[in-house]
Amino acid sequence: MVLNRYGHFMARSMHVRRPATLASLAAELGVSRTTVSNAYNRPDQLSPELRRRVLETARRLGYPGPDPVARSLRTRKAGAVGLLLTENLSYAFRDPAAIGFLEGLALACEDAGTGLLLVPANPEREDVAAVHRAGVDGFVVYSVPDDDPHLAAVLERPVPTVVCDQPDLGNVDRVGIDDQAAMHALAQHLISLGHRRVGVVCMRLARDRNDDFVVPERQQAAHFHVQRARLAGLAQAFASVGVDWETVPVAERFDHTMASGASAAAQVLERDPQITALICTSDILALGAMAEVQRRGLRVPVDITVTGFDGIREAEQAGLTTVRQPVLEKGRAAGKLLLDSAERTRPRAVTLSTELIHGTTAAPPRGTAEERWFGP
Amino acid sequence: MVLNRYGHFMARSMHVRRPATLASLAAELGVSRTTVSNAYNRPDQLSPELRRRVLETARRLGYPGPDPVARSLRTRKAGAVGLLLTENLSYAFRDPAAIGFLEGLALACEDAGTGLLLVPANPEREDVAAVHRAGVDGFVVYSVPDDDPHLAAVLERPVPTVVCDQPDLGNVDRVGIDDQAAMHALAQHLISLGHRRVGVVCMRLARDRNDDFVVPERQQAAHFHVQRARLAGLAQAFASVGVDWETVPVAERFDHTMASGASAAAQVLERDPQITALICTSDILALGAMAEVQRRGLRVPVDITVTGFDGIREAEQAGLTTVRQPVLEKGRAAGKLLLDSAERTRPRAVTLSTELIHGTTAAPPRGTAEERWFGP
DNA sequence: TTGAAAGCGCTAACAC
DNA sequence: GTGTTAGCGCTTTCAA
Numbered sequence: 190m191v192l193n194r195y196g197h198f199m200a201r202s203m204h205v206r207r208p209a210t211l212a213s214l215a216a217e218l219g220v221s222r223t224t225v226s227n228a229y230n231r232p233d234q235l236s237p238e239l240r241r242r243v244l245e246t247a248r249r250l251g252y253p254g255p256d257p258v259a260r261s262l263r264t265r266k267a268g269a270v271g272l273l274l275t276e277n278l279s280y281a282f283r284d285p286a287a288i289g290f291l292e293g294l295a296l297a298c299e300d301a302g303t304g305l306l307l308v309p310a311n312p313e314r315e316d317v318a319a320v321h322r323a324g325v326d327g328f329v330v331y332s333v334p335d336d337d338p339h340l341a342a343v344l345e346r347p348v349p350t351v352v353c354d355q356p357d358l359g360n361v362d363r364v365g366i367d368d369q370a371a372m373h374a375l376a377q378h379l380i381s382l383g384h385r386r387v388g389v390v391c392m393r394l395a396r397d398r399n400d401d402f403v404v405p406e407r408q409q410a411a412h413f414h415v416q417r418a419r420l421a422g423l424a425q426a427f428a429s430v431g432v433d434w435e436t437v438p439v440a441e442r443f444d445h446t447m448a449s450g451a452s453a454a455a456q457v458l459e460r461d462p463q464i465t466a467l468i469c470t471s472d473i474l475a476l477g478a479m480a481e482v483q484r485r486g487l488r489v490p491v492d493i494t495v496t497g498f499d500g501i502r503e504a505e506q507a508g509l510t511t512v513r514q515p516v517l518e519k520g521r522a523a524g525k526l527l528l529d530s531a532e533r534t535r536p537r538a539v540t541l542s543t544e545l546i547h548g549t550t551a552a553p554p555r556g557t558a559e560e561r562w563f564g565p
Numbered sequence: 566m567v568l569n570r571y572g573h574f575m576a577r578s579m580h581v582r583r584p585a586t587l588a589s590l591a592a593e594l595g596v597s598r599t600t601v602s603n604a605y606n607r608p609d610q611l612s613p614e615l616r617r618r619v620l621e622t623a624r625r626l627g628y629p630g631p632d633p634v635a636r637s638l639r640t641r642k643a644g645a646v647g648l649l650l651t652e653n654l655s656y657a658f659r660d661p662a663a664i665g666f667l668e669g670l671a672l673a674c675e676d677a678g679t680g681l682l683l684v685p686a687n688p689e690r691e692d693v694a695a696v697h698r699a700g701v702d703g704f705v706v707y708s709v710p711d712d713d714p715h716l717a718a719v720l721e722r723p724v725p726t727v728v729c730d731q732p733d734l735g736n737v738d739r740v741g742i743d744d745q746a747a748m749h750a751l752a753q754h755l756i757s758l759g760h761r762r763v764g765v766v767c768m769r770l771a772r773d774r775n776d777d778f779v780v781p782e783r784q785q786a787a788h789f790h791v792q793r794a795r796l797a798g799l800a801q802a803f804a805s806v807g808v809d810w811e812t813v814p815v816a817e818r819f820d821h822t823m824a825s826g827a828s829a830a831a832q833v834l835e836r837d838p839q840i841t842a843l844i845c846t847s848d849i850l851a852l853g854a855m856a857e858v859q860r861r862g863l864r865v866p867v868d869i870t871v872t873g874f875d876g877i878r879e880a881e882q883a884g885l886t887t888v889r890q891p892v893l894e895k896g897r898a899a900g901k902l903l904l905d906s907a908e909r910t911r912p913r914a915v916t917l918s919t920e921l922i923h924g925t926t927a928a929p930p931r932g933t934a935e936e937r938w939f940g941p
Numbered sequence: 942t943t944g945a946a947a948g949c950g951c952t953a954a955c956a957c
Numbered sequence: 958g959t960g961t962t963a964g965c966g967c968t969t970t971c972a973a
Contacts, residue, residue, distance in 0.1 A: 227968095234942075253722050256966050256967070257699060258637045259638050261638075262632075262634045262635050263966080264949085269682060269699075271680075277672075278671040278674065278681065281671070282671060292659065295683065296654075298683070302695060304682050304699060305682070306645060306681070307680060311675060319644075324637055346629050586951085587951060588951085597959065599953085600959060606952080637951095638950080
């Protein structure tokens with residue numbers, strides 16, 4: 190053990206602890222700090238011979254090159270963008286849609302040679318320190334509730350920000366899809382198949398846990414823009430064919446898992462066993478709902494129609510009727526937007542298109558007029 | 566448009582551009598910088614009343630709180646760990662095993678309130694600048710070849726490092742599994758089933774692309790520790806029952822995809838149609854191999870045995886006989902190791918255990934003695 | 942081609 | 958409870 194210059198113990202056997210700095214190296218070489226700096230950052234600014242000497246002495250002294258943090262302070266560039274997620278950081282690696290988004294964002298960062306910092310913004314705690322601590326040149330905010338304190342903290346930071354799946358927040362760029370229109374189209378499809386009596390399973394609408402039915406006020410006041418918009422699309426479509434939306438059972442689940450989808454489906458089916466379609470606001474929930482429906486001996490789509498939203502691979506494999514949204518493109522667009530936020534003067538918005546996927550889980554309800562005329 | 570103090574144009578309509586600093590705020594208030602700093606970092610060090618005044622003035626001046634980079638420089642803490650991957654950053658989000666690792670690592674970071682910086686270390690370029698630029702308190706290195714220049718650059722940085730799936734690198738912590746023993750156990754299983762004539766499909770062994778058979782020297786010189794160890798486990802097991810390993814076809818693929826697994830399987834089967842088992846060094850490759858085998862009209866496991874490695878969910882669903890390794894635990898262990906690398910003085914190594922999964926894709930070869938006695 | 946000077950914005954001793 | 962002093966390690970005009 191030896192003492193470093195701060196008087197702390199340091200272990201010889203571990204990594205050398207930054208013994209040298211650019212200044213000490215300059216002193217050792219008898220040149221100015223500028224010269225050493227140039228040796229690393231502007232090779233053309235000094236003779237090859239001198240540069241060689243600098244680099245060699247650096248190696249000898251164990252100088253690891255300019256300190257990135259000091260450099261960042263000086264240049265006012267961190268070389269990284271921060272990603273703020275609504276969920277626990279680790280959740281992002283469990284949700285296929287989030288993974289796709291991350292992949293796209295990572296692609297954009299990679300192209301720009303920029304790092305991607307996952308900010309540990311635990312939504313349980315109100316502690317936004319992590320946002321304040323993040324040394325980044327900008328933020329991407331992925332699907333957080335509009336009243337999230339972390340989001341507020343990000344918006345206070347003097348760096349460009351791109352929000353994803355958010356309503357217009359004023360001064361920031363955003364990228365997303367038209368959730369309301371997409372869900373409206375899906376609803377129209379079901380309506381044209383003959384469905385009028387339906388049930389809905391949705392993701393969490395706010396930061397508080399409500400694993401239960403949703404009253405209309407809660408639907409409209411939902412803090413998750415995406416969920417609010419999708420429900421609005423449904424409500425609008427069904428209301429336009431005379432369905433009283435207030436009577437439609439909408440079950441909310443806080444956790445975004447197949448198990449949640451299953452339990453919500455059960456809850457809806459118990460409230461109204463007569464429904465002919467179960468509309469879920471995500472594929473994960475829909476896959477869980479399908480499992481539950483089948484567990485009850487109902488056949489999909491003969492006895493009941495089940496639909497999802499997102500278009501994840503698992504849904505495709507299951508033949509789910511759903512809306513596909515370009516999650517990877519969303520991530521990439523967010524990254525691109527952020528990374529060339531150079532000269533713009535006013536916020537931009539990118540809206541990506543979606544596609545209605547006609548799977549095998551939607552069919553006309555049993556006992557439609559058609560069936561009654563022509564037989565089941 | 567207005568001019569900021571650097572004389573650059575800035576857009577009024579976009580985010581405010583750091584007009585205030587801690588110092589300017591202090592000046593405005595007529596207090597010292599320490600006091601302002603304390604208002605943010607040590608609330609107990611000043612009167613509530615003064616603190617309130619400070620914070621309020623901050624809001625009024627649009628001061629976003631202490632600059633994270635400057636703080637990092639001063640405190641010598643970045644509040645983030647860097648992750649170095651062998652692949653394109655985005656690849657990490659496509660490989661289930663890598664995703665599991667990331668999830669575990671993210672969990673550990675979250676627990677510690679630390680950020681996770683994905684370093685854009687494109688393996689194509691030799692450019693290690695991204696490693697130099699990363700403002701982090703430590704690195705986790707996930708499965709890179711032992712001659713990767715990025716790895717070398719990381720090891721030169723004066724911060725603690727944890728390597729994953731690497732041989733002993735000297736002064737750094739590491740976490741991994743016993744790939745050789747695990748593969749040896751799988752091989753023993755196949756041997757006990759009666760397999761003697763086998764083919765192998767493996768992932769890339771070095772940084773150069775070799776989508777072809779592997780000569781023994783290349784196997785032993787493989788720069789990817791994991792692949793080298795797995796092949797060694799196989800070679801050892803089969804050699805011990807008299808199989809001449811040099812005659813065993815081993816097909817290597819650079820890209821880690823199902824398509825690669827399929828094409829490698831085809832290559833092996835063409836070289837030696839008599840093999841009774843196709844051993845793959847990853848589940849992804851094995852799933853591709855199964856597809857190819859079935860495409861050729863061979864039944865698994867009746868006509869041919871196929872095995873994988875990793876134990877990803879998709880493999881489980883396919884009933885693959887494989888080795889399950891705790892990828893999430895690996896990530897978490899790496900994070901933990903790094904984050905409490907406080908007082909240790911010599912490198913630690915964590916070896917996690919694996920489990921042989923007896924799926925439905927391995928069976929005795931057709932025409933074993935047993936079958937000849939009792940009928941197929 | 943090289944060097945001197947001037948900070949980047951902040952925190953931590955220590956003194957008052 | 959508050960202020961003074963002294964850097965953290967670097968880059969960047971500008972001048973020699």
